[in-house]
Amino acid sequence: QRIAMGAQAFILPGFAEPWLDRLLPALEAIQREAPFRQMMTKGGRRMSVQTTACGKLGWVSNEYGYRYSPIDPDSGQPWPTMPDCLLELAQHAAREAGFNDFHPDTCLINRYLPGARMGLHQDKDECDFNAPIVSISLGMPATFLFGGFKRSDRPARTILNHGDVAVWGGVDRMRFHGVMPLGDIPHPQLGSQRINLTLRKAG
Numbered sequence: 764q765r766i767a768m769g770a771q772a773f774i775l776p777g778f779a780e781p782w783l784d785r786l787l788p789a790l791e792a793i794q795r796e797a798p799f800r801q802m803m804t805k806g807g808r809r810m811s812v813q814t815t816a817c818g819k820l821g822w823v824s825n826e827y828g829y830r831y832s833p834i835d836p837d838s839g840q841p842w843p844t845m846p847d848c849l850l851e852l853a854q855h856a857a858r859e860a861g862f863n864d865f866h867p868d869t870c871l872i873n874r875y876l877p878g879a880r881m882g883l884h885q886d887k888d889e890c891d892f893n894a895p896i897v898s899i900s901l902g903m904p905a906t907f908l909f910g911g912f913k914r915s916d917r918p919a920r921t922i923l924n925h926g927d928v929a930v931w932g933g934v935d936r937m938r939f940h941g942v943m944p945l946g947d948i949p950h951p952q953l954g955s956q957r958i959n960l961t962l963r964k965a966g
């Protein structure tokens with residue numbers, strides 16, 4: 764099943780399920796190596812969402828702006844390796860959405876505790892806007908906002924559940940998007956959190 768949000772933007776409900784037995788333990792290992800932390804926004808405020816990363820590059824921010832770095836600034840070490848099951852899942856999902864050779868070099872991992880949110884924004888810190896982005900949602904459901912090309916365009920709303928995958932690129936790559944404040948109905952496996960993984964080609 765493939766729900767079209769735009770010409771080149773799709774939600775694949777439950778697509779991650781066959782990979783979850785491998786993915787969830789891999790995610791715990793990444794968190795031990797590179798614990799979640801709260802980055803600063805350009806405005807100098809602490810983000811409500813906690814982040815970490817895996818792969819060759821990781822998304823980092825400070826009061827001066829956002830960038831991708833090969834080193835985790837908290838540990839001084841390279842980011843954890845991208846697990847094979849995660850790369851495999853992302854490539855299968857990208858193909859399902861018509862993106863046949865996706866070679867992500869980073870996975871940004873966001874953790875939402877109850878009340879955390881992400882305001883409307885565009886993803887424009889990556890070097891290659893031709894590559895798609897693949898997003899995997901885990902844990903508690905979230906209301907995702909899928910907007911237009913101006914911040915003021917009224918966004919469509921859709922719920923992203925545990926195991927859902929979203930893929931967007933091409934003409935939909937620069938859409939504004941965000942996440943409404945998270946509720947608190949604990950997930951049977953992951954408890955009171957939502958984890959979102961976004962695989963990107965950043966370098």
Ligand code: MD3
Binds near residue numbers: 772881909931938941
């Ligand atoms: C964007 N993360 O990390 S990903 C981000 O759930 C980010 O954590 C959100 O935005 C999160 O930059 C959303 C899901 C998503 C799905 C479809 C999109 C983002 C999209 C379509 C167009 C643009």
Ligand code: FE
Binds near residue numbers: 884885886940
């Ligand atoms: Fe984004």
